[in-house]
Amino acid sequence: MGKTSAVAARSATVRLVDEQGASGKVRQIFDDIKKTKNLDHVPNFWRVLATSPAHLELIWGQLKALMHPEATGRTSKLDAKTREIIALAVSATNGCSYCVNSHTTALRKQGVDSETLGEVLAIVALFNGTNSLADGYQIEPDVLPPVE
Known part of the structure; x- marks a missing residue:
């Protein structure tokens, strides 16, 4: 039913x-x-x-x-568009449709077009995949940032 x-x-x-x-x-x-x-x-x-x-x-x-x-x-240190892109990326990764819609709306108000949104989501998808591979293979980090 x-x-x-x-x-x-x-x-x-x-x-x-x-x-x-x-x-x-x-x-x-x-x-x-x-x-x-x-x-x-x-x-x-x-x-x-x-x-x-x-x-x-x-x-x-x-x-x-x-x-x-x-x-x-x-x-x-981050501009408003960058903050919203981060929020959209995390929301997409977490599967929160409410937040994806909210942050996409905010980005649209800032002039972000469909092609840019597609690029952001493609990068999200790429790194969700590469993160899963690195985690699945349990690769030891060998590229380390400098300690300040």
Whole structure:
């Protein structure tokens, strides 16, 4: 038998926090997410995390500091596009379709075209394969970075 419509319509394993009804710390964080990420709505990921305001605050603080350091008054050695490419690569490797879509959207907003996305994903696929080979063969590292 096929999936029931209730399962197909469900968007998470918990009820998402209503963006309009959010208050207190959650409201502050939701507003900061929209401002920092230049969005007109709070994405579902954050609405799910808001079921635990402390967890929402922790994850948003980490993400804001690393992915949007300029918003925290910090300068990053990596530009915004590079940070998003890394996020996309890890998300693709981990098989997170939510994150792949989110980071692909962010890269598209930065002007990244389909050919560039294809190149990023080809590199991801290449290194997932070569990493598996090196790990499977248990090759001893012999190309070592200098210690600073």
